[in-house]
Amino acid sequence: xxxxxxxxxxxxxxxxxxxxxxxxxxxxxxxxxxxxxxxxxxxxxxxxxxxxxxxxxxxxxxxxxxxxxxxxxxxxxxxxxxxxxxxxxxxxxxxxxxxxxxxxxxxxxxxxxxxxxxxxxxxxxxxxxxxxxxxxxxxxxxxxxxxxxxxxxxxxxxxxxxxxxxxx
Numbered sequence: 592x593x594x595x596x597x598x599x600x601x602x603x604x605x606x607x608x609x610x611x612x613x614x615x616x617x618x619x620x621x622x623x624x625x626x627x628x629x630x631x632x633x634x635x636x637x638x639x640x641x642x643x644x645x646x647x648x649x650x651x652x653x654x655x656x657x658x659x660x661x662x663x664x665x666x667x668x669x670x671x672x673x674x675x676x677x678x679x680x681x682x683x684x685x686x687x688x689x690x691x692x693x694x695x696x697x698x699x700x701x702x703x704x705x706x707x708x709x710x711x712x713x714x715x716x717x718x719x720x721x722x723x724x725x726x727x728x729x730x731x732x733x734x735x736x737x738x739x740x741x742x743x744x745x746x747x748x749x750x751x752x753x754x755x756x757x758x759x
Contacts, residue, residue, distance in 0.1 A: 625652055650711060652710070656668065669738070683743065690716070691716045693713065693715070725749070
């Protein structure tokens with residue numbers, strides 16, 4: 592009987608560890624998971640094969656982001672490979688950065704079919720909370736090697752200032 596109790600306790604511990612790991616993963620990835628909505632490929636004259644591929648590849652995808660806050664600015668880096676810089680629309684509303692875009696399908700192989708399709712295509716919108724009030728009028732963005740980097744200067748009231756301590 593003791594062996595069964597040890598086995599049960601071991602299984603309970605293993606299950607609790609898996610469940611905690613899943614909760615941790617879902618908390619960390621919750622804001623990175625983004626809904627991709629199909630674009631209107633029929634209106635753009637896209638071939639039937641690409642329409643079918645686009646329909647199969649819409650759904651949820653991960654747009655991983657980093658938000659860095661220093662003394663004078665907030666920097667947001669977003670991984671969005673396979674796009675062009677003109678595919679993005681950026682907007683700051685209150686303390687939120689809204690990144691919109693469209694990842695278009697580009698089928699390079701004319702023969703054969705896909706067996707694994709993990710890339711997401713279509714229109715997306717990702718809202719990223721900003722840790723400080725920023726001056727959106729002075730923001731800048733660049734896109735290089737699949738990474739979109741947005742630099743948002745803080746407002747004067749939000750900038751941190753170093754205070755020197757003197758002997759006295």
